[in-house]
Amino acid sequence: MKIYGAGSLEDIRKCTELGVAGILTNPQGFDVYYKGEMTLVEITKAILDNSTGPVFIQVHGPDRDAIVARARELHKMSDRVNAKIIADQKGFEAIRILQQEGLDCIATCLFSISQAAIAAMVGAYGICPFHSRAKDAGIDMCTVIKDIKNSYQCLPKPPVIFAVSLKSVSDVNEVLAAGVDAIALRYPLLQEMMGHVLTEKAEALFAKNWANVKGEDVSYLADSIKLQDLAE
Numbered sequence: 542m543k544i545y546g547a548g549s550l551e552d553i554r555k556c557t558e559l560g561v562a563g564i565l566t567n568p569q570g571f572d573v574y575y576k577g578e579m580t581l582v583e584i585t586k587a588i589l590d591n592s593t594g595p596v597f598i599q600v601h602g603p604d605r606d607a608i609v610a611r612a613r614e615l616h617k618m619s620d621r622v623n624a625k626i627i628a629d630q631k632g633f634e635a636i637r638i639l640q641q642e643g644l645d646c647i648a649t650c651l652f653s654i655s656q657a658a659i660a661a662m663v664g665a666y667g668i669c670p671f672h673s674r675a676k677d678a679g680i681d682m683c684t685v686i687k688d689i690k691n692s693y694q695c696l697p698k699p700p701v702i703f704a705v706s707l708k709s710v711s712d713v714n715e716v717l718a719a720g721v722d723a724i725a726l727r728y729p730l731l732q733e734m735m736g737h738v739l740t741e742k743a744e745a746l747f748a749k750n751w752a753n754v755k756g757e758d759v760s761y762l763a764d765s766i767k768l769q770d771l772a773e
Contacts (some may be wrong), residue, residue, distance in 0.1 A: 710733050
């Protein structure tokens with residue numbers, strides 16, 4: 542499985558420092574983090590300056606040709622720039638054209654196995670099933686993801702399944718167990734994934750052991766030692 546970063550420039554920098562496979566974007570993030578002060582070209586440049594891997598910039602337009610033109614424009618900035626496009630008719634038509642030109646595209650806002658089938662047919666590089674939004678709408682997205690994964694197994698080069706719309710570690714665990722190929726998330730959730738209450742308890746236990754090893758500085762573990770003493 543691979544992990545992709547998302548969010549603000551600070552999130553992107555921190556995710557990149559940790560070694561994420563790339564960056565995914567969406568217009569909600571553009572709105573929240575750039576507050577109408579930057580054009581899409583300027584946002585793309587800023588993201589490129591703060592990352593090292595492939596960057597999937599979400600593009601839009603009233604029709605296939607407008608979407609294709611926007612994706613081409615941004616791709617000219619760097620070979621690292623790819624496109625993220627809504628999974629509807631005009632989006633799928635645009636994806637087919639762009640993929641034939643060698644520009645990787647992700648079909649996003651995807652909620653069904655039928656959309657996933659179309660994405661595969663037009664040669665999409667990847668798909669983005671929306672997890673928590675689907676749950677809020679009463680859709681069992683994990684079952685949908687498993688069905689997509691099973692149907693893709695017969696393909697020589699299936700689209701990469703990127704789970705997005707993840708609000709908690711529980712969401713992450715669910716989609717990973719369902720078999721997604723990758724997840725995309727902001728740094729705070731990535732940071733939360735690195736911890737576990739039992740890991741914290743183990744460190745507290747080891748803190749007391751380290752304190753009895755001559756020459757070891759355990760001052761940074763003082764709070765953990767105190768917590769372990771209270772637990773006993």
